[in-house]
Amino acid sequence: MNSEDPQNWRLLPAVERVLNLPEVVPLCTRHGRAVVTGWVRDVLEAIRIGPASDFPATSSHMMTEIIDRLTATAHRDSSQYLRRVINGTGVVIHTNLGRAPLATAAIQAITAAAAATNLEVDLVTGQRGRRGAGVENLCCEITGAEAALIVNNCAAATLLALQTLATGRSVVISRGQLIEIGGSFRLPDVFRQAGVVLHEVGTTNRTRVKDYETAIGPETAALLRVHPSNYRVVGFCESASIAELAQLAKSRGIPAIDDVGSGCLYDLSRFGLADEPVVADSLRAGADVVLFSGDKLLGGPQCGIILGRTDLIERMRANPLARAVRIDKLTCAALEATLEIHRAGRAFEEIPVLRQLSLSADEIHSRAERLVERLRTASPSSSCFSVQAVESAPGGGALPGQTIPSWAVAISGPNADRTAERLRLGTPSVVTRLQEDCNLIDMRTVLVEDEDALAGRLVGIATERR
Numbered sequence: 001m002n003s004e005d006p007q008n009w010r011l012l013p014a015v016e017r018v019l020n021l022p023e024v025v026p027l028c029t030r031h032g033r034a035v036v037t038g039w040v041r042d043v044l045e046a047i048r049i050g051p052a053s054d055f056p057a058t059s060s061h062m063m064t065e066i067i068d069r070l071t072a073t074a075h076r077d078s079s080q081y082l083r084r085v086i087n088g089t090g091v092v093i094h095t096n097l098g099r100a101p102l103a104t105a106a107i108q109a110i111t112a113a114a115a116a117t118n119l120e121v122d123l124v125t126g127q128r129g130r131r132g133a134g135v136e137n138l139c140c141e142i143t144g145a146e147a148a149l150i151v152n153n154c155a156a157a158t159l160l161a162l163q164t165l166a167t168g169r170s171v172v173i174s175r176g177q178l179i180e181i182g183g184s185f186r187l188p189d190v191f192r193q194a195g196v197v198l199h200e201v202g203t204t205n206r207t208r209v210k211d212y213e214t215a216i217g218p219e220t221a222a223l224l225r226v227h228p229s230n231y232r233v234v235g236f237c238e239s240a241s242i243a244e245l246a247q248l249a250k251s252r253g254i255p256a257i258d259d260v261g262s263g264c265l266y267d268l269s270r271f272g273l274a275d276e277p278v279v280a281d282s283l284r285a286g287a288d289v290v291l292f293s294g295d296k297l298l299g300g301p302q303c304g305i306i307l308g309r310t311d312l313i314e315r316m317r318a319n320p321l322a323r324a325v326r327i328d329k330l331t332c333a334a335l336e337a338t339l340e341i342h343r344a345g346r347a348f349e350e351i352p353v354l355r356q357l358s359l360s361a362d363e364i365h366s367r368a369e370r371l372v373e374r375l376r377t378a379s380p381s382s383s384c385f386s387v388q389a390v391e392s393a394p395g396g397g398a399l400p401g402q403t404i405p406s407w408a409v410a411i412s413g414p415n416a417d418r419t420a421e422r423l424r425l426g427t428p429s430v431v432t433r434l435q436e437d438c439n440l441i442d443m444r445t446v447l448v449e450d451e452d453a454l455a456g457r458l459v460g461i462a463t464e465r466r
């Protein structure tokens with residue numbers, strides 16, 4: 001067929017007629033008529049200038065084609081916006097999937113705080129209160145810190161601490177700890193931004209207390225230790241402990257700042273996860289200021305938590321930069337709820353990150369088996385599903401190189417890329433791990449409450465494929 005044929009053009013409907021189709025009216029209600037009018041014009045134009053062989057031959061084919069393309073456009077449109085995703089990657093703290101999934105209580109707290117809330121009103125006195133006062137008290141109770149300040153993220157915490165305590169002076173740090181996190185956070189750049197001279201000591205693999213000691217001069221404002229979260233130097237290496245640094249700093253009358261990164265409150269070695277610094281240990285070892293993220297192993301919302309000596313924290317609070325990086329009421333609500341769970345001793349039951357890290361391979365194996373069994377019952381075309389052993393990763397820059405044995409539902413068959421795309425684009429979206437032409441869904445990172453929805457999506461995929 002030739003699309004130059006004038007007969008064909010008459011099959012292209014008027015925009016108005018498409019807008020009034022029963023399939024298109026709901027799109028207008030949801031997205032607005034003006035937006036959908038634009039989509040209809042684009043779709044009609046795409047069909048008009050497309051290959052002649054794709055031009056629909058009859059009026060009813062034409063309508064079907066237009067509706068399919070409009071549905072796809074609407075889908076693409078909403079795929080750019082935030083929506084719920086089922087994390088099948090096995091990476092527990094997945095930065096690109098929003099790091100820690102929040103506990104149910106934290107999600108409820110966000111919903112409640114979304115309306116008017118006592119963010120800066122003391123309900124006892126009716127007078128003005130300080131934003132974050134409650135959540136800061138909780139931080140101190142849980143960690144034993146003297147004072148706390150919560151900011152937008154750990155990068156902001158580092159910038160605020162350096163700028164407040166050391167601008168115009170220098171801070172000593174080991175060469176092995178000049179880290180970059182996620183591309184845009186490079187420690188030397190943060191120093192520059194804070195107006196602090198970076199005084200590197202030691203070598204990439206070995207730095208001793210003696211190196212810091214000889215480096216300290218009248219211009220030195222602080223010592224900084226940064227946990228090399230996302231990489232490890234192994235082999236012939238040495239670094240000074242925070243206890244050693246804190247003692248040295250104290251003897252010279254300057255603060256020791258410890259960026260512990262992931263905000264781990266517990267010893268995780270019983271889950272096969274060693275090496276992550278514990279917040280309270282750092283404080284007990286004498287660190288004057290401790291910094292970490294709220295959305296890594298703490299399992300809360302994105303924020304940066306600064307703990308330490310009251311005089312230093314108060315100086316940071318008084319810095320105008322603190323206002324620029326302060327947290328909003330939703331973060332405050334979610335963090336409070338998360339910390340209350342920690343305080344109540346229920347963290348490993350209720351905080352998804354910790355629950356997922358502590359699941360045994362056997363428990364996950366049973367869940368994967370049950371899901372595959374269910375898929376086999378629900379769908380005659382389920383031979384593509386099997387249970388496969390995998391390794392999960394903590395992620396979020398915590399515990400690099402360490403993995404935990406886990407189990408996945410594997411989806412085999414041709415076109416693994418296309419299957420992954422279909423799973424990503426449907427509702428709810430499912431993000432898989434692609435491995436050797438197979439899509440893996442590691443059950444460790446799938447929330448129990450998402451299992452029904454996941455089963456529904458997988459049955460759909462198997463059926464579509466037939």
Ligand SMILES: *Cc1c(COP(=O)(O)O)cnc(C)c1O
Pocket residue numbers: 153154155156181185226227228229230259260261262292293294303304396397
């Ligand atoms: C993750 C991390 C940061 C950055 O934290 P954000 O909350 O993402 O800003 C800084 N320092 C260390 C050691 C980290 O692990």
